Amino acid sequence: MPGEEASDDGGDGDAGSVVRRDRFSGGPARGFLSSLAADERIFDADLAVDRAHVVMLAEQGIVDDGVAGGILTALDDVEAAGHGALPDGEDVHEAIETAVIDRVGPDGGRMHTARSRNDEVAACIRYRLREDLQDAAEATVALREALLDAAADHVDTVMPGYTHLQPAQPTTVAHYLASYESAVARDTARLLEAYDRVNRSPLGAAAFAGTPFDVDRERTAELLGFNGVVDNSMDAAAGRDFLAESTAALATHAVTVSGLAEDLVVFANKGYVDLDDAYASTSSIMPQKVNPDSLELVRAVAGDAVGGLSGLLTTLKGLPRAYNRDLQRATPHVWETVDAVTEATAVAAGAVGTAEWPAETLEAAAGEGFSTATGVADALAMAGVPFRTAHEVLAAAAERADGGTPDVDALDAVATDVLGESLFEYVPRERIEAVLDPRESVASRDSAGGPAPEAVAAHLDAAEAGIDADAAALADRRDALEDAAGALEREVASYV
Numbered sequence: 001m002p003g004e005e006a007s008d009d010g011g012d013g014d015a016g017s018v019v020r021r022d023r024f025s026g027g028p029a030r031g032f033l034s035s036l037a038a039d040e041r042i043f044d045a046d047l048a049v050d051r052a053h054v055v056m057l058a059e060q061g062i063v064d065d066g067v068a069g070g071i072l073t074a075l076d077d078v079e080a081a082g083h084g085a086l087p088d089g090e091d092v093h094e095a096i097e098t099a100v101i102d103r104v105g106p107d108g109g110r111m112h113t114a115r116s117r118n119d120e121v122a123a124c125i126r127y128r129l130r131e132d133l134q135d136a137a138e139a140t141v142a143l144r145e146a147l148l149d150a151a152a153d154h155v156d157t158v159m160p161g162y163t164h165l166q167p168a169q170p171t172t173v174a175h176y177l178a179s180y181e182s183a184v185a186r187d188t189a190r191l192l193e194a195y196d197r198v199n200r201s202p203l204g205a206a207a208f209a210g211t212p213f214d215v216d217r218e219r220t221a222e223l224l225g226f227n228g229v230v231d232n233s234m235d236a237a238a239g240r241d242f243l244a245e246s247t248a249a250l251a252t253h254a255v256t257v258s259g260l261a262e263d264l265v266v267f268a269n270k271g272y273v274d275l276d277d278a279y280a281s282t283s284s285i286m287p288q289k290v291n292p293d294s295l296e297l298v299r300a301v302a303g304d305a306v307g308g309l310s311g312l313l314t315t316l317k318g319l320p321r322a323y324n325r326d327l328q329r330a331t332p333h334v335w336e337t338v339d340a341v342t343e344a345t346a347v348a349a350g351a352v353g354t355a356e357w358p359a360e361t362l363e364a365a366a367g368e369g370f371s372t373a374t375g376v377a378d379a380l381a382m383a384g385v386p387f388r389t390a391h392e393v394l395a396a397a398a399e400r401a402d403g404g405t406p407d408v409d410a411l412d413a414v415a416t417d418v419l420g421e422s423l424f425e426y427v428p429r430e431r432i433e434a435v436l437d438p439r440e441s442v443a444s445r446d447s448a449g450g451p452a453p454e455a456v457a458a459h460l461d462a463a464e465a466g467i468d469a470d471a472a473a474l475a476d477r478r479d480a481l482e483d484a485a486g487a488l489e490r491e492v493a494s495y496v
Contacts, residue, residue: 039092041335043083045127046092048488049120050075052223053203054111055491056216063110069495071111074103076496093117093124114213118237118323119205125331126198126242127224130481132338133198133246137191137474139345140253144181144188144467146353148460151177155453155460158438159272159362160371167369170438173357174460175451180260181463187253188470194246195477201226202236208322209233223491225484238322243334247312250341251305257341257348258302261295264351268292271361276354279347294347301344308337366438370398370405375435375444383426385419393418408432 039046051072058068078086078099087102089095094117101108154173161171201224204210204217210233217229230236267273268290279294312333315326373394380390397406397414406414408429415423423432434440446452449459 038332040083042121042124042128043092043096044079045124046096046120047075047079048127048224048485049123049203050096050111051492052220052488053115053120055223055488055495056220057110057113058495059219060214060216062113062213062215065495067107067110070104071100071108072492073496074100074108077103091117091121093120114206114211114215115203116205116207116237118207119202119233122202122205122237122239123224126200126202126226129198129242129246129334129338130195130225130477132335132342133191133195134474134478134481136250136253136338136342136345137188137195137470139342139349140184140188140191141467141471141474143257143345143349143352144184144463146349147177147181147184148463148467150352150355150357151175151181151456151460154357154359155456157357157359157362158366158442159357160365160368161451165266167371169371169374170366170441171451172442172453172456173362174453174456176263177352178456178459178463180256183256184253185463185466185470187249187256190249190252191246192470192473194242194249196227197245198242199225199227199477201229202239204229205233205236208237223484223488225481227480234322238319240316240327240330243330244309244313244316247305247309247334247337250337251302251309254302254305254337254341254344257345258299260348260352261299264295264355265292265299270365271358272365274356274358275351278354279351295351298344298348298351301340304340305337308333363438367405367436369403370401372405372436372438372441373398375441376411376432378444379427379431379435380415380423385426389419393423405436408436 054063054068054071054075057063058065063071075096078096081099083092085099086092086095087098089098097109097112100111151174154177157173158170159173159176160167161169161176201217201221203220203224204215221227221229230239264273264275268275275290275292275295277290279292280290281293312330315330315333319326376397377387377390377394380393381387385393393411393415396418397411400406400410400414408423411432412423415421415426419426435444442451442453444452446455448455450456
């Protein structure tokens with residue numbers, strides 16, 4: 001599995017099988033141990049880590065400039081040949097080192113001076129995971145943009161709101177969509193916070209106890225675009241909580257998106273939303289069917305993500321310090337989760353961005369199930385009736401209406417029974433008629449964060465500013481990595 005391996009003592013490499021040598025070269029366990037094929041994901045990361053380490057070794061006078069130049073040239077050749085051309089090895093790290101030695105000779109083994117595969121692989125995983133978290137966070141921003149764009153078109157589109165899947169109170173499409181934007185914004189924040197903790201360099205920790213060589217850990221961190229180092233060498237080599245945090249953030253987001261997908265599936269069933277054909281399919285035998293298949297798969301990805309988190313945490317639970325080969329089984333959970341969740345987020349954004357919301361159908365359904373009852377109760381409470389008493393009046397009215405919406409005279413009859421006097425002693429008839437109307441009910445709910453058009457408009461403005469801030473933060477992180485990659489390329493060029 002990708003990118004983990006057993007300990008190495010941090011000295012110069014040896015020819016032959018490089019790390020294991022003949023004593024450890026045979027037997028059926030060799031294939032079981034190997035992660036070379038799966039390590040293709042971190043091939044480029046390993047080359048970058050190798051280059052930064054070799055540049056640092058040369059700058060510190062630990063290897064000669066000529067030797068460094070030969071190793072760096074060989075790494076260019078290995079990159080050009082690609083992962084598929086690597087010699088057999090236990091993992092990508094050993095295979096690259098063997099390929100370098102094949103080209104340079106024994107001096108190629110000096111690239112592993114002052115390093116273990118333990119700190120090497122931890123650096124490679126962090127290096128690649130940064131990119132994946134960037135992609136995932138950018139996908140959440142794109143989803144938020146799709147939600148806000150659709151919301152902006154439907155600030156006045158009244159729709160039914162539900163609790164327990166029962167008609168509850170009228171709301172608007174904008175208010176509904178903005179609720180998911182708020183949730184996804186928190187998902188973006190979690191991914192950014194996870195990114196910042198991933199973005200620390202473990203290089204220089206060696207196997208776990210550091211190295212006697214005069215290495216410059218801050219320099220390799222700088223060359224690789226890491227924002228500093230993981231201070232304690234044992235923690236640097238062994239710690240994988242950054243994987244758990246990243247996967248937890250992804251799983252949390254997957255659950256958010258799964259809820260959105262579920263809503264859209266249910267709404268499509270009721271005729272409340274029309275999904276674009278690109279996000280649906282038809283039955284193999286029932287040509288009239290339009291099935292929201294893509295959203296059903298988006299919904300299912302939450303199960304994959306939660307399963308990945310559970311598998312990862314179970315693997316990590318109870319591991320002794322410092323390095324254990326169990327970690328080889330940990331990383332795939334993260335790769336599989338980040339790929340699935342990022343793709344599902346992009347699909348959800350496309351579905352939202354192309355969906356149509358039929359205003360007339362939605363408004364007709366908005367008042368079903370006496371959904372404006374709370375508005376009448378609120379009007380009574382505002383007129384001085386204790387809210388619980390008002391609640392009793394409306395509960396009795398709902399019972400008599402048997403699932404329908406009572407008219408004003410029916411409400412007055414119930415109020416007279418419960419209160420001992422006419423409803424209109426408290427609230428004018430025209431006020432009751434207004435709050436029974438779903439559109440008027442929505443308009444009255446103008447508290448901060450409410451569904452009234454002016455309240456939603458203010459929320460959308462704030463949400464747009466949040467999207468801009470997060471997009472800028474992601475761009476800054478992306479630019480920092482690109483700048484570091486450029487700086488490393490220039491340093492390498494000075495030796496080759």
